[in-house]
Amino acid sequence: MDTILTRPSAAPVIQSLRNIGYNAQTAIADIIDNSLDANATDVHITFEYNSGNGYILIHDNGIGMTDEELQVAMTIGSKDPRIERKERELGRFGMGLKTAAFSLGKRLSVVTKSQGIMSERCWDLDFVSENNEWELLKQIPKDIKEKIGGLESNGTIVFIDKLDRFTGYDSKKVIQPRSFYGKVARVRKYLEMVFHLKLQNGFNIYLNDNFLIPWDPFLSEHPKTIEGETQVIRVNRKRVKITPYVLPHPSAFNESEYKDASGPKGWRDQQGFYIYREGRLVNFGDWFGMFTKDNYSELVRIKIDFNNNSDEDWKIDIKKSSISIPEDAKGNLKAIGKYYRQVSKEIMLYRAKPNKKKDRLKGSLHTWELYNDEANSSYVLNRNHPILIEILKEINDITRKKLNSYLKLIEWGSPNNLLISESMVKKEEEIQELDENKRFIIIEVANSLVSINDEIDIDFIVDSISLIAGFESINRSTIKSFIEKGVLVR
Ligand SMILES: Nc1ncnc2c1ncn2[C@@H]1O[C@H](COP(=O)(O)OP(=O)(O)OP(=O)(O)O)[C@@H](O)[C@H]1O
Ligand SMILES: [Mg+2]
Structure with a gap:
């Protein structure tokens, strides 16, 4: 093939990479992802102002x-x-370290130590621009090295300076100390949120020597938070976990608790889906166009977890700060969102009886519920489950009837119900006493067995049916005569 080697021109490419849309928060978070991937337990971040000519240093172990x-x-x-x-790895594109650093400043120096040996490299964009070549410096400039110091044990130091983007270095618009520290405070809040699960599990981040405190958007420890049942759905055959939360009514907080629970964007804007990739929050407070953010629904925050093998389905971006919801997941998420928004609305409007409401709501969010009557108790499936309701709406009458019968079989056959029913004295049931459901199931099962093998022996069919949980107590001859009475002829 006739080809001509065409190298990308260094200066324009590297300059363009500075503009892929990071802000300070997302850039620092992307660099910390690398520390997590390198099994670090401690990360120290230093922001040095120095009248705009400062630096950002990230040191991990x-x-x-x-x-x-x-x-x-x-x-x-x-x-x-x-x-x-x-x-569990957070990296994906082979870009983050460079693109995140260049979105903050023009010089990236890295010192690292592995198995006791130190190494260093430095990208200086001024130097790249001057020569228009991809020339990486093998040595870090002396003055930077003095600031970084050495590494006592294994780990990595990422040092970014010439912070034209972060501080306005070398321009007429160098930021004031107040806005510099304001920016640092926003970075802190963001990291406390996106890494909250990591921070709760033995990963420590220090920012200018202050320990970061995990911020849990779901207030899962608060006694009045409603935690819905976790659902596992499959998207492109991969597991996605969904756990809905409805936060307490504002009256459950004092002023500072209320402010703290609101999160970086404020109560109304923090509602919606919270999407985690490998336990790291990538997208939060967004209904993805499914609903509007109204005040009544501001208590809903729905946690969604996916793994890095689903990156393509969720279209994760280089910055790890945006995704798009796969088509396959939209129906389920919409049904769940709709239901919990209603819950939030009820709490916002009728806060007078929070406890009663909470009990009622909690029960109806589960797939199984305990059913009690005077004589005994058993587990029944929750027929008001939002997903089930959506499914029932979408199917025709015959399928609905079949699905209902199948759900009945699941209820009768659930291991818990079998344990309960074993302790009960079984009374023989006559066919005329059978509820409509059981009759329907006998017909369905008999018909499906015949459709698989039309020479099937009737006693085999009777045996199969009497082995089904919930059917053991029915007299065999009753089942047989019921089938013989023309059940098989439709
Ligand atoms: N702090 C660190 N400790 C050890 N290795 C690191 C560290 N930072 C980066 N690396 C190595 O450098 C590689 C490149 O990092 P970079 O962030 O550019 O890309 P990535 O993490 O592979 O993917 P992504 O672009 O999705 O972040 C990483 O894959 C990792 O091997
Ligand atoms: Mg990375």
């Missing part, structure tokens, strides 16, 4: 990199996004 690994890490596009990543 992860496994570090060998010289060769660091060389690859500093390459733009160091890994193919299509390759399968390790379980």
